[in-house]
Amino acid sequence: MMIDVKTLCLGVLSRGDASGYEIRKEFEEGPLSHFSDAGFGSIYPALKRLLDDGMITMLPHSGDGRPDKKLYRITPAGRHVLYQALTRAPAPDKLRSDLMFILSFGHLLPPRHLDRIINDRITDYRRMIATLEAQEKTAQHTPGDRFVEGMGLAIYRAVATYLEEHRHELVAAALMESQVAE
Amino acid sequence: MMIDVKTLCLGVLSRGDASGYEIRKEFEEGPLSHFSDAGFGSIYPALKRLLDDGMITMLPHSGDGRPDKKLYRITPAGRHVLYQALTRAPAPDKLRSDLMFILSFGHLLPPRHLDRIINDRITDYRRMIATLEAQEKTAQHTPGDRFVEGMGLAIYRAVATYLEEHRHELVAAALMESQVAE
DNA sequence: CAAGATATATAACGAACCAATATATAACAT
DNA sequence: ATGTTATATATTGGTTCGTTATATATCTTG
Incomplete structure (x- = not known):
């Protein structure tokens, strides 16, 4: 079974706080983009569940101008779950062309x-x-x-x-x- | 957008009649297996819709022993739809690892x-x-x-x-x- | 200042994947 | 010969994913 979107998000957040939009950008441009992928429609629900499960927290948005941007930060529990996923046997690679x-x-x-x-x-x-x-x-x-x-x-x-x-x-x-x- | 399972099935059937099971095998072993994939849970619904749409027909199962095997054959309409799909611009390749x-x-x-x-x-x-x-x-x-x-x-x-x-x-x-x- | 580009979030629908289930025949070992 | 495993076959139900449309607010640029 392939690594799910929740874990991918945890991976990105383990490198630093980010919004859903920024996470998406990582999968479009960053080094992770070559071998992983996740769209908005997967990322936002994943963040919601991670939040519910205590794997991440939402930072209080800095009161200036934009009211909507939500920054997320990984919790120790989240790091633990990520580490577990990283040490599991990886599924075979998949090529689609x-x-x-x-x-x-x-x-x-x-x-x-x-x-x-x-x-x-x-x-x-x-x-x-x-x-x-x-x-x-x-x-x-x-x-x-x-x-x-x-x-x-x-x-x-x-x-x-x-x-x-x-x-x-x-x-x-x-x-x-x-x-x-x- | 990636080629859907219906089209993949048409591709396999364009090479010869096959059952759902045999189509699956193509994606597991054949030359198509390297860059395409489809599981039972996608193939059977796809075949049903192709049948409804007249893209394929079901051959009368040879009366011997096993009553369940259903052989499918592509129709001229199906070949036409396949050809259309093959001449459309292909989506970018995808690597998942x-x-x-x-x-x-x-x-x-x-x-x-x-x-x-x-x-x-x-x-x-x-x-x-x-x-x-x-x-x-x-x-x-x-x-x-x-x-x-x-x-x-x-x-x-x-x-x-x-x-x-x-x-x-x-x-x-x-x-x-x-x-x-x- | 207006217009487009960028950053951001969300919902809803449909497609696809995985796991469980069911059954019949072939093959094989004891 | 008989019990057991393997193979071939089809189906369905739940879950996850991906796509698309939608909605705003900010930034950039002409």
Whole structure:
């Protein structure tokens, strides 16, 4: 079973107080974003339950202007529960790729379209790689963060390289199919 | 938005008639298993709706022994819907890894435990790689399947290699932390 | 100053996942 | 031959998740 959203939130809060919105940002941009995910619709209910269970507390919002921002802080009980979760056996990794599902029927698709979606994806990955490489040089976080970002980089490079080196095989097969069809 | 289970089922059925159970097996073992997933609890409701919508038909079960097995076949309408889905822009890839979440706190964990879970994961990946390499030589399927399996292999190798080459950095950081704590 | 972008929170619906259950046949060991 | 385990198959019910629409208040910028 995968780690649930409650635990993910505890993980973020163990690094410092944050609002629901800021937690969300961590999963969109931070080092955690590569291998974890959680949207608003999961985070807010999770925070509510964590609050009810005493795993986190809500800080009194500083009286100035904005009345709505709620800052959360992890409690000792919360840290304990987090630690327990971290020392449990991790579930297997999961890869989900619609592109790969599509490409498994690649030889049946229009060669032009095939070529385009593969190229687009290569561009996406190369862009992410460049961003990560730039970040690598600036302020680095914990050893754990460095490790995880390095893994992200390694995987993205492997994917981009594989797409570049093998796309012609698939496009060639699609071309042959489309000629047979005439 | 990710491709839904209905479309995944159509994809499997486009390769030949199958029962719900057999479809499930495809996502557990076949080439599709690396980048897609669907459990019984999703497949059976999906088949029911596909049936209602005329995307698939149920074959009359061969009268022998087992009365329960239901074989499904894709209809022309179903092929059309599948084709539409395949030519839509694919959603970004998604990686979920509890191990990476845990390791992002790696320097705070007991070094021994850290070493063990990383080693276990390397073993898992090496085993998967060996299995794939063995299959690679035997009967190969479509060009699309070869492409997708090749991608799986490339990623698994990248992950295993990264873990092997960088695990000592993380374990070293954990050792220092645990000594500081004394 | 107006307009858009950003930060923030929430509810509601539907999709999907997990666990429990039920049963029939095949295979295998004793 | 018989009891037991494994395999193939289908279903449902509860829980969790993700998506989307909605609502405001602040910040930024032209």
